[in-house]
Every structure is written in C-alpha cells, then in structure tokens.
Amino acid sequence: MTPNTDPLEEVRGFMKSRVLLTAAELDVFTAIDEEPLSAERLANRKGVDVRALTRILDCLVTFGHLTKKDGIYSLTDRGSLFSAKHPRTVLPMVLHMNHVWNNWHHLTTTVKEGINNQREPATDSGLESLKAFIGAMHVVGRTLAQEIARSLDLRAYRTLLDIGGGSGTYTVAFLETNPSLRAVLFDLPDVIPMAKERLEQAGMLDRVTLVSGDFYRDELPPGCDLALLSAIIHQNSREENRELYAKIKRALAPGGSLLIRDHIMDPERTWPPAGALFAINMLANTSGGDTYTYREVAEDLESAGFHSIQWIRKGERMDSLVLART
Structure with missing residues (x-):
C-alpha cells in the first residue's frame, strides 16, 4: 500500500x-x-x-x-x-453494465454455492436487453477489432465464418482490411437485423451472408476456411467449448483454421489481471463460463481434432489470439 x-x-x-x-x-x-x-x-x-x-x-x-x-x-x-x-457513445455498454450489476449483487451466495442461481442472462431478458448487450459488444470491440484485423495476414483465406458475430464489428474490420475476403455472420435470429443494419452502414452487406441460428443447438454454415470465435469461449464451460470446437471442425473446409480471441490466462491464472476479474464476471453471469489458460484451450482444441495450435498474440485487454488448424 x-x-x-x-x-x-x-x-x-x-x-x-x-x-x-x-x-x-x-x-x-x-x-x-x-x-x-x-x-x-x-x-x-x-x-x-x-x-x-x-x-x-x-x-x-x-x-x-x-x-x-x-x-x-x-x-x-x-x-x-x-x-x-454521440457518434462514439458508450451508453450501450453502460446499460449492459447495469444488467451485470444485478447479477454481481449475488456474488457472495454464488461463491458459497458455486453457481449464481438467481442470475438473469442478458440475452434472455427481452429484446431491449439484447440490443443493449449487442450494442455493448460493439462499443468495447470497435477499436480493438480494427487493431486486430490490421495485425493479421489473412490473404490465404477466402471466407470468414464469424460465429456469434453480433452486429458485425469484427466482420467489418476483417473485410475492410482484406478486400478479397467474404464472410458469413452467424447469430441468433433477433441479432441478425442488428447486423444487417450495421453492415449496410459500413457498405459491407454485399460481401456478407447472414445466417440465423443458435450455435449451442444448430450446426454451423459449412464451407468457410476461417472461423472466428471472438469473445465467445469465456461464456462456456470447457465441455461446451469442446462441443463447439467439434462443431466448427465439421463446418470448416478441409485445411481451414479457427481463430479464437479472448482472455488467455497464464498457468497461475493471475495474468492478465483483467482476465482474473473477468472470471468473476463469468461466475456471476453464466452457469459455467470462465477464463482459460492456454493449456486448457489447447487441450480442448486437440480433443476436437485441431492441430498446429499457436498462441499468436498475448494481450491484457481480451486481445489474446489462439490459432488452430483442421
């Protein structure tokens, strides 16, 4: 002190x-x-x-x-x-944090019981809550998406599958940086109109196919050679992630790749500090979500049949990247 x-x-x-x-x-x-x-x-x-x-x-x-x-x-x-x-408003994220506040209120009971049985998922609390959540993800991701897209060489890929792509923040960034790339954005039916609106604003709608579905229940659109899981794996248990990785492998074209963006923790689970705190956020807001070490992520990818797994970017702002190949 x-x-x-x-x-x-x-x-x-x-x-x-x-x-x-x-x-x-x-x-x-x-x-x-x-x-x-x-x-x-x-x-x-x-x-x-x-x-x-x-x-x-x-x-x-x-x-x-x-x-x-x-x-x-x-x-x-x-x-x-x-x-x-304001053109760069943070209001959607603040409104989402208001929802998060309510779930954090039960943290002590959650620690005692191991799960927050009183939580209300943002995506299950009505359309306005869902809009706030999707808007919040755009607020937090719009600058980072551009930075990450510029840091990657994606010239070898033809079609991006953005899984749980929200309003298209990362789809837009990847397409802007890679003029020959096309994309398939996959998300819940209520989210697709939000994605369509943002893609129209960005002038990208003619390069994107919008597909509605639930990646927990539905198979993914096949044939893409690059899949993106951006800020997805932390909301899942390891078992849910293994099932999702296997589903992605079935959907990817032969020789395709999976790119994961998330907090990736060190073996002690104390770095990055934001990832340690975010693990508490997942404890309060999900049934089994967490932040994972690189070894945990790699083991789960290998169990789904991926290989050549690399931690290609280490960051403190949920900007770590893991790349795996089919």
Missing part, C-alpha cells in the same frame, strides 16, 4: 458506479445533450423525484460529466460520451 492511500477507497468505488449507472438508465445524458436543463424540468420529463434527481446531477458535476450554472446543467465532453447522440 502506498503512503496516504485510503484502504476504503476501492470499497467505496461502487458508489460512483451506481450514480453513473442510474443516470444512464434514466438517460439523463441524452436529454441534457438535446437541451441544457434544470433539475426541475428534467425531473418532469422523466417522471422522477426532483430532489433525488438533483442529488444525482450534482454528483455528476463533481465527477466532471456535467457543468452547472444558475441551476442549469450541461454536458462536458466527458459526459457527452454517455449520450445516445
């Missing part, structure tokens, strides 16, 4: 998080982005208690997300990122 460090500072961190989550849930940032407002006017629009909302807004001023002059609140540059109107 460094001198003058308050040992309770980390413990109190949830207070600031809860203020931001509540403000995002009420969408106050978007409302103030549209027009600087007093607490009274904003409370009337939102149908909330004016005194309670004022305390939230004043806290946001102290955080640097709002300014206050003569009782009127305005956004700062920092706060504008929480508005739905």
